[in-house]
Amino acid sequence: MDRPPTAVVMLNLGGPKRLDEVRPFLLELFVDREIIQLPFQSVLGPFIAKRRTASVQRHYAEIGGGSPILHWTDLQGRGMCERLDALCPESAPHKHYVAFRYGEPSSETALRQMSADGVVRAVAFTQYPQFSCATTGSSLNELWRAARRLGLQEAFDWSVIDRWPTHELFIEAMTSTVERGLEQFAEADRDDVIVLFSAHSLPMSVVNRGDAYPLEVGAGVHEVMKRLGRPYEHLLAYQSEVGPVPWLGPSTESVIRQLGVKKRRRVLVVPIAFTSDHIETLHELDIEYGELAREAGITEYRRAPAFNDLPLFQDALAAVVAEHLRSGAACSDQYGLRCPGCVNPQCRNVLRPVAPYRRTNMSPRPDDGQYEKAWGAKT
Amino acid sequence: MDRPPTAVVMLNLGGPKRLDEVRPFLLELFVDREIIQLPFQSVLGPFIAKRRTASVQRHYAEIGGGSPILHWTDLQGRGMCERLDALCPESAPHKHYVAFRYGEPSSETALRQMSADGVVRAVAFTQYPQFSCATTGSSLNELWRAARRLGLQEAFDWSVIDRWPTHELFIEAMTSTVERGLEQFAEADRDDVIVLFSAHSLPMSVVNRGDAYPLEVGAGVHEVMKRLGRPYEHLLAYQSEVGPVPWLGPSTESVIRQLGVKKRRRVLVVPIAFTSDHIETLHELDIEYGELAREAGITEYRRAPAFNDLPLFQDALAAVVAEHLRSGAACSDQYGLRCPGCVNPQCRNVLRPVAPYRRTNMSPRPDDGQYEKAWGAKT
Numbered sequence: 187m188d189r190p191p192t193a194v195v196m197l198n199l200g201g202p203k204r205l206d207e208v209r210p211f212l213l214e215l216f217v218d219r220e221i222i223q224l225p226f227q228s229v230l231g232p233f234i235a236k237r238r239t240a241s242v243q244r245h246y247a248e249i250g251g252g253s254p255i256l257h258w259t260d261l262q263g264r265g266m267c268e269r270l271d272a273l274c275p276e277s278a279p280h281k282h283y284v285a286f287r288y289g290e291p292s293s294e295t296a297l298r299q300m301s302a303d304g305v306v307r308a309v310a311f312t313q314y315p316q317f318s319c320a321t322t323g324s325s326l327n328e329l330w331r332a333a334r335r336l337g338l339q340e341a342f343d344w345s346v347i348d349r350w351p352t353h354e355l356f357i358e359a360m361t362s363t364v365e366r367g368l369e370q371f372a373e374a375d376r377d378d379v380i381v382l383f384s385a386h387s388l389p390m391s392v393v394n395r396g397d398a399y400p401l402e403v404g405a406g407v408h409e410v411m412k413r414l415g416r417p418y419e420h421l422l423a424y425q426s427e428v429g430p431v432p433w434l435g436p437s438t439e440s441v442i443r444q445l446g447v448k449k450r451r452r453v454l455v456v457p458i459a460f461t462s463d464h465i466e467t468l469h470e471l472d473i474e475y476g477e478l479a480r481e482a483g484i485t486e487y488r489r490a491p492a493f494n495d496l497p498l499f500q501d502a503l504a505a506v507v508a509e510h511l512r513s514g515a516a517c518s519d520q521y522g523l524r525c526p527g528c529v530n531p532q533c534r535n536v537l538r539p540v541a542p543y544r545r546t547n548m549s550p551r552p553d554d555g556q557y558e559k560a561w562g563a564k565t
Numbered sequence: 566m567d568r569p570p571t572a573v574v575m576l577n578l579g580g581p582k583r584l585d586e587v588r589p590f591l592l593e594l595f596v597d598r599e600i601i602q603l604p605f606q607s608v609l610g611p612f613i614a615k616r617r618t619a620s621v622q623r624h625y626a627e628i629g630g631g632s633p634i635l636h637w638t639d640l641q642g643r644g645m646c647e648r649l650d651a652l653c654p655e656s657a658p659h660k661h662y663v664a665f666r667y668g669e670p671s672s673e674t675a676l677r678q679m680s681a682d683g684v685v686r687a688v689a690f691t692q693y694p695q696f697s698c699a700t701t702g703s704s705l706n707e708l709w710r711a712a713r714r715l716g717l718q719e720a721f722d723w724s725v726i727d728r729w730p731t732h733e734l735f736i737e738a739m740t741s742t743v744e745r746g747l748e749q750f751a752e753a754d755r756d757d758v759i760v761l762f763s764a765h766s767l768p769m770s771v772v773n774r775g776d777a778y779p780l781e782v783g784a785g786v787h788e789v790m791k792r793l794g795r796p797y798e799h800l801l802a803y804q805s806e807v808g809p810v811p812w813l814g815p816s817t818e819s820v821i822r823q824l825g826v827k828k829r830r831r832v833l834v835v836p837i838a839f840t841s842d843h844i845e846t847l848h849e850l851d852i853e854y855g856e857l858a859r860e861a862g863i864t865e866y867r868r869a870p871a872f873n874d875l876p877l878f879q880d881a882l883a884a885v886v887a888e889h890l891r892s893g894a895a896c897s898d899q900y901g902l903r904c905p906g907c908v909n910p911q912c913r914n915v916l917r918p919v920a921p922y923r924r925t926n927m928s929p930r931p932d933d934g935q936y937e938k939a940w941g942a943k944t
Contacts, residue, residue, distance in 0.1 A: 390811075393815070420899070
């Protein structure tokens with residue numbers, strides 16, 4: 187086929203593939219004010235990154251020497267595009283590109299490859315199902331900045347899939363992982379299992395400026411419990427808080443410890459906001475919290491599997507993209523709504539959007555107009 | 566009919582009916598450690614109550630001299646029981662009793678009247694659709710304490726409706742109030758309206774010990790937006806924070822101010838966690854935030870009506886109770902699950918439950934056993 191591919195750019199956090207990539211990865215992470223805001227960040231960020239390097243390297247060593255996030259994202263992307271070619275022949279062929287926020291392949295790497303492939307139409311598809319400015323927002327802002335750095339700001343016609351927290355197939359896939367998790371308990375014991383949904387936490391400063399994440403995570407948990415159809419006791423907690431600022435709780439770590447104190451013996455932890463295994467599931471949930479659970483007297487601590495190579499999840503990815511392509515929309519209606527407390531004029535833009543969209547809640551800051559001009563709709 | 570009535574005890578916060586009831590009402594509120602935990606509460610609670618009395622009295626004066634919460638709860642209770650008599654002839658007649666956590670009619674008043682009426686079967690029905698230990702939890706604990714104080718701990722067979730955040734008819738009724746709210750804007754302007762859901766806030770200490778409230782409020786917002794079927798921009802914020810502790814945000818007040826700064830002109834505020842008008846809707850949302858909105862440049866600030874005398878809401882109340890009665894359950898499956906961080910041994914009990922229920926997450930504290938003995942299941 188001579189047609190250039192429709193690009194589906196899979197945005198995710200990324201992770202070091204080898205141990206020597208840990209320090210630069212952490213450095214990128216801790217100086218990014220879009221993902222975390224620290225006091226004296228230009229000093230404190232590198233300090234925290236440096237201090238944490240050795241222990242994080244140990245963690246990656248314990249899960250095989252690197253993050254499997256690229257392996258899984260690539261595999262999911264191939265499955266998604268095969269399905270898309272069948273679902274949407276009008277935009278075939280479809281090709282996935284991985285753009286990690288930190289580490290390789292970066293947004294620049296993805297954009298260069300798209301340019302080499304002659305791409306015209308591109309979909310930026312966040313792999314964070316629930317929207318947060320700290321994750322999807324930061325990835326999109328970086329994608330547009332990278333395009334400008336490379337002189338590719340006019341190269342592609344963009345649309346954005348910025349959230350899919352309750353898409354029917356995503357909920358179906360998530361429910362199936364919960365069911366597979368429950369199968370790790372004896373049938374007779376399942377009514378005694380606490381289903382502990384765990385999502386990556388957010389600094390309260392992000393929550394308090396009006397980020398959609400807690401609402402969207404909660405909606406997903408609600409839909410999964412509804413679909414599960416059996417009234418398991420369940421809780422939602424937040425993991426992976428780091429640094430000297432207050433984070434949204436309850437913390438998964440405390441909850442596990444407290445459930446032990448309260449003599450609960452069976453816990454199934456469900457990573458509701460991750461789409462594949464990486465350090466937060468393989469090390470934090472499995473190794474660290476697994477040990478914590480044992481110490482706390484939780485004799486059966488299990489984790490629902492991540493999507494990884496689950497075909498149903500690839501069905502979900504393909505369905506989300508197919509519906510988005512058919513809608514003709516540039517983004518979701520919520521994407522244009524900036525967080526009420528946001529002061530970052532870069533937020534909520536779409537580079538050369540395929541359709542007009544409303545970017546509302548305009549900042550009155552003078553630099554806002556410049557971004558609007560540079561990044562406004564084609565028409 | 567000679568059969569004694571099935572009692573439906575409507576639990577709610579309450580409010581001063583007259584201005585001279587404001588100070589004792591605030592005093593009861595601020596010394597209750599189940600609803601708010603302050604440092605040095607026995608001193609700071611009365612201090613805050615005293616300091617706030619004059620301003621709160623002014624607020625009640627501005628909305629007619631007292632809280633309408635008893636008027637509306639009574640009206641809703643009558644409508645609910647009429648419907649219940651038709652829906653559930655097997656448990657008819659049904660009679661509603663109002664039990665406010667602060668002020669009259671108190672739990673003791675309700676229990677005395679139930680005793681005088683010869684009640685045997687009683688349902689404790691929270692009027693907070695979303696469960697929180699600070700609201701429903703505190704009301705239930707007080708109800709059981711009051712029964713013991715009156716020597717009525719063996720008088721009634723109890724079950725509990727402890728939450729109904731996404732009951733289909735509740736969502737239908739809430740959606741209808743949002744639609745009525747939207748009708749206050751010109752049809753052509755409605756796509757520009759931000760739907761700002763506002764719920765009473767919670768101290769972060771309550772959130773962090775694992776309270777279900779944020780999750781259940783979020784699930785309700787999600788279901789209302791789904792039912793609305795038009796992708797209005799929407800936000801969830803939290804109102805009415807008070808005292809020197811951190812509360813769950815974003816705060817409704819800040820969000821309104823910030824939307825003004827961002828040049829939004831049309832906001833519909835939706836009280837998602839209240840079932841009738843009272844000081845938080847009539848004064849805080851309408852008068853205080855209304856003024857704030859005007860100052861911030863929001864030219865069309867409107868509020869979705871509270872349920873008050875909406876017949877659909879009485880249908881919802883009756884349906885919730887009818888389904889509960891038919892289930893034969895003592896409470897929801899979630900009710901027995903104590904918050905992981907809870908240290909209050911009184912929590913999650915049902916006095917003389919009509920059916921066994923699992924109160925799990927047992928505290929290992931020695932006094933817990935006593936409560937279990939005193940308050941355990943009949944069988």
